[in-house]
Amino acid sequence: MNILFTSKEELCRCLLKRDMVYRYIPVSGRKEMSDYAWNKGKQAARKIKDRFPEAPMDKILSELSINVRICEQGAYQIFSEFYQNRKEIVLNRNSIRDNFISANNEVLRTDDFNVIKQLFQAHELFHYLECFDSEIGLTYHQHKVSVKKIWKFNYLVGVLMLSEIGAYSFTRHFVDFTELTAAFFDAEKGISGAV
Numbered sequence: 001m002n003i004l005f006t007s008k009e010e011l012c013r014c015l016l017k018r019d020m021v022y023r024y025i026p027v028s029g030r031k032e033m034s035d036y037a038w039n040k041g042k043q044a045a046r047k048i049k050d051r052f053p054e055a056p057m058d059k060i061l062s063e064l065s066i067n068v069r070i071c072e073q074g075a076y077q078i079f080s081e082f083y084q085n086r087k088e089i090v091l092n093r094n095s096i097r098d099n100f101i102s103a104n105n106e107v108l109r110t111d112d113f114n115v116i117k118q119l120f121q122a123h124e125l126f127h128y129l130e131c132f133d134s135e136i137g138l139t140y141h142q143h144k145v146s147v148k149k150i151w152k153f154n155y156l157v158g159v160l161m162l163s164e165i166g167a168y169s170f171t172r173h174f175v176d177f178t179e180l181t182a183a184f185f186d187a188e189k190g191i192s193g194a195v
């Protein structure tokens, strides 16, 4: 099951572990930085819901002048990307269908790409907000870890995966999961009974 459907704790643990500087993050600081990123995604979802009440995703993206392009690359594993310079979200339809939908068919109630694509649009919308909404800003900039000490100098590096935690949190708080899954879904707990 994709971490999108697991509990918040499992999602944060998995994503943080993938960070290149994970081993430099003090164990005692992991929860605080994960919670920070999670709450940021949640607050950003609230903000966009308030600004565009009841609006469908495609309308929100067009209001924000975000272009959406669908590509059909075969073996390409990335589901979606946001290109800051041209304000464009690229969705890889084949990858989403072959790797995401098929791997989560026990959870999803639909295989309609037009319904499922909003998960990826929401994820990338958060990355847009990090770049273009100064109130939100880049999540990974807020927490830096010291990776080296040479003489008296510390090298401080941002924890990139915090932006991913924020994007997953945004998606989970923004998208209506009742369209996507028949199971009970809670933004914090995930699918009922998920680890």
Ligand SMILES: [Zn+2]
Pocket: 123, 127, 163, 164, 167
């Ligand atoms: Zn992302």
